[in-house]
Amino acid sequence: MAEPVLPATARTLLARTARVQRDGRAPSLVAGVVRDGGLAWSAGRGDVGEPHLDVQYRLGSISKTVTAVAVLRLRDEGRLHLDDPLDRHVPGTPFGNRSVGQLLSHLAGAAAESPGGWWERVAGGSLADLRLADGHVVLGEARRFHYSNLGFGLLGELVARLRGRSWADVVTAEVLAPLGMTRTTPRPSGRAAQGYAVHPWADVVLPEPEHDAGVMAAAGQLWATLDDLARFAVFLLGDTGDVLSPATLEEMAVPAGVDPSSPAWSAYGLGLQVLRVDGRTLTGHGGSMPGFLAGVFVDREEGTGGVSLANTTSGLDPLVPGLLADLRDAEPRIVDTWVPTPPPVPLEQLGIWYWGPAPAALRALPGGLLHLGPLPGRAGRASRFRRCDDGTWVGLDGYYAGEPLRIAEDHLDLGTFVFTRTPYDPAAPVPGGVDPRGWTAP
Structure with a gap:
């Protein structure tokens, strides 16, 4: 059980959450901060009943991180390699020569969206129903980052084929259940928020549809409560249990194609977004589907995380980075005591x-x-x-x-x-040798 934040901190966090809900005109918004293995603070604003921790919202693209965990479990078992071409496991697509790792990091050049109707609002079918063609390859492989929902639909199909059961069954059994995320489901179950679009020029709302995205479910299908999303934040902070090794989780967070020494950047690893915000590196994922916005990001160095769920299609300012900054300012982490330790080399x-x-x-x-x-x-x-x-x-x-x-x-x-040990030591094997005249002042 995480120690609750101080009362003054709770007021600061609530004030930020209330402002984001009001200014973003979200019908409802729930948010929380995580540390020491659990929720240290949470709140609900707007039309959300209590307990606000147990109301489902659609996660959107946070589902991609769950899919990525399932893929990397297969890799760790030796069932696949990240350099494997997709065709080795899912033959017959125009992405056959693109690698599993490129799909995970959005470097495969796949179209952003699947063909046909807008998959986020229209019921989907099987991979065959997509009728993929060469035109859905929009960029060369490993040329540049290009966010692709379609790519993660293909990864969901890969998971299903290698496991011999549906993507939903695999992620439920291998990721969600072991993490205690029992209220995370492919379709809404029990108490769930209605998704809304808010009119841009008036304070009225329009219900958004809920549907089964079919093969595209792996890109954005899951629904979860705030309590469950907080458990996922604990996982991202390193409490991986039997789901994934800590080394693999660290691998997921390595930015692809971005220089992380730059003072500010946004990148993507293997199913994880990596952000540099105010000098801090945050890992996690945002999510959006018609009617819903979500976010889960952690600061692994600080040992804290933030989660948010709202039932609005657009217009909400990012909340989680601000909550983490508020927590860091109000209750700075007390670092471990330094103790002498023997060095690993003489x-x-x-x-x-x-x-x-x-x-x-x-x-x-x-x-x-x-x-x-x-x-x-x-x-x-x-x-x-x-x-x-x-x-x-x-x-x-x-x-x-x-x-x-x-x-x-x-x-x-x-x-x-x-x-x-000295600049261009002539006694050492310096490539190209050292001029015998040595250092001079010509």
Whole structure:
């Protein structure tokens, strides 16, 4: 049970939520913040009954993250690889040469929407009913990010075929039930909000239809309560249980095709949106379907998350990043006590190394990691490294992500770069050698 927020914090969070509901003219809005494994605060505004935690709203594209978890479970079991072409598992589509990983990260060049009627308001059928053609491939593979609902419909079909049962049955049994999300269902069940469109020029509403999206369900079909969405936020914070390994969850959050050292950006990993907001990295997903808007994002460094659900088609300002900022300002996290720990390499291997004339510092990090980066106040490449079974190290992020690091007595060998103890040490194996005249003042 999470410790509730302080009364003053609760008022601040409620004030922001109330303002967003009023200014966005949402018929109803429920929101909450998560920390320490559960909801620390929640509220409902507008026409929502109590308990507001147990009213279903449509999640929209948050369903994509659930689908991605099911795909990555198959990968972790060895049933597929992210580099597999789709045709290996779902033959007969024009995306046969596009990889599973490209579909997960919206880099497959698939059309944004499925052919036929607007799938978000029109009942759908099977993959065959879509009658996919070459024209639904709108970009070259891995050329650029292009958000694709169709791509996740194909991933839902992949999950169903490899498991031998429907996408809905798979995600319910393998993701939702183990996480305790018993009030998350493909169609509304029990107490559920009616979806509405709000007129742009008058304070009147129009009911939006509810339907089964068929093969496109994997892109936006699920309904959930605030309580269940909070459980999903806890999962995204790292409490993955038997659903997914923490390492795979971390892999999902790695931005594809974006430089995360930039001060502000928005990117996509493997079924997860990754946002840089006010110097914080948030991971999760937003969702929208006719009649509904939703959001779940977590700050893994801070150990907090935010969730929101509303029954309006459009017009609502993002709420979750503001709630997380309010919580961070009102109740800053008290970090763990520093304690001495032995370094993962001998002390003499740490400290200053030089790539050519440029100094870099190799230092130990908690958890048995190493960090190589520029000196304080200087710009340059930086990465963390994890030890491999063979005694080498591998980059986890930054410029050297995936690159091997080998530590010798007189040099570091990093992806063909050689770092030496002094600038261009002539005794070390510097590529191209060192001019025998040495350092001079011509």
